[in-house]
Amino acid sequence: MTYCVGLLLDRGMVMLADTRTNAGLDNIATYRKQFVFEVPGERVVAIMTAGSLSVTQTTLARLREAIEDNSADEDGSILRAQTMLKVAGIIGRTLAEVTAEISEKLVRMKQGASASMIVGGQRRGGDMRMFLIYPEGNFIEATEDTPFLQIGEHKYGKPILDRVVRPDTSLADARKAVLLSMDSTMRSNLSVGLPLDLLVVERDACRVAEARRIEAGDPQFKAMSEAWSAGLRDAFRRIES
Numbered sequence: 001m002t003y004c005v006g007l008l009l010d011r012g013m014v015m016l017a018d019t020r021t022n023a024g025l026d027n028i029a030t031y032r033k034q035f036v037f038e039v040p041g042e043r044v045v046a047i048m049t050a051g052s053l054s055v056t057q058t059t060l061a062r063l064r065e066a067i068e069d070n071s072a073d074e075d076g077s078i079l080r081a082q083t084m085l086k087v088a089g090i091i092g093r094t095l096a097e098v099t100a101e102i103s104e105k106l107v108r109m110k111q112g113a114s115a116s117m118i119v120g121g122q123r124r125g126g127d128m129r130m131f132l133i134y135p136e137g138n139f140i141e142a143t144e145d146t147p148f149l150q151i152g153e154h155k156y157g158k159p160i161l162d163r164v165v166r167p168d169t170s171l172a173d174a175r176k177a178v179l180l181s182m183d184s185t186m187r188s189n190l191s192v193g194l195p196l197d198l199l200v201v202e203r204d205a206c207r208v209a210e211a212r213r214i215e216a217g218d219p220q221f222k223a224m225s226e227a228w229s230a231g232l233r234d235a236f237r238r239i240e241s
Helices: 053-068 084-109 158-164 171-188 219-238
Strands: 003-009 012-018 020-022 028-030 034-039 043-051 115-123 129-133 139-141 148-152 196-202 208-214
Touching: 003 043, 003 115, 003 129, 003 171, 012 034, 012 043, 012 115, 012 171, 034 053, 034 196, 034 208, 043 053, 043 084, 043 148, 043 196, 053 084, 053 115, 084 115, 084 129, 115 148, 115 196, 129 148, 148 158, 158 171, 171 196, 171 219
Parallel strands: none
Antiparallel strands: 003 012, 003 148, 012 196, 020 028, 034 043, 043 115, 115 129, 129 139, 196 208
């Protein structure tokens, strides 16, 4: 399993993904699930993935192929698409095609394969937007009412986002919120784990402001986790029963 979360805010977007992948307790591995396609100052597109690795890796390989294909037009390449809506459409179509192809190969073994993705970004002169793309290729968009999207093992990390994240949340507080959301998830589900990939993009910059991998034992993340646990215990003790 995995956990990915993306926040779309007035000041920009923050995205965080874990890297743990497992096919049983004795088969755990690390795979990157956050990918960035960038033409600094012109456009930036970030993708996070959850689900079958065969589906997500094939989908990303086809997206890269289209980027490298000089004959690909704005309907085929996410770095040539004129809007983020068209980017979401290209990714959704590719994901649906790959899901159908791989599922067809597995049907004889009575197995299936699917994946979902969070896509966020901006092109110069356009709006910053973020979408959750389903295996069938359809998608929903982050809005002012719900400025965050999650895929994978999302239930443990949702409460803090519901309570603290608003469109006017600062990027610094958003960064804190996604890290604590991930910390809560890792404490409750062993299928989600370090290292983590953190991405911050400021609105209208069309370039990555921060891209950081957080490894096991990271002192800042450890201190934040311990402070959050202590704060929750203190708040619990102070509430009258």
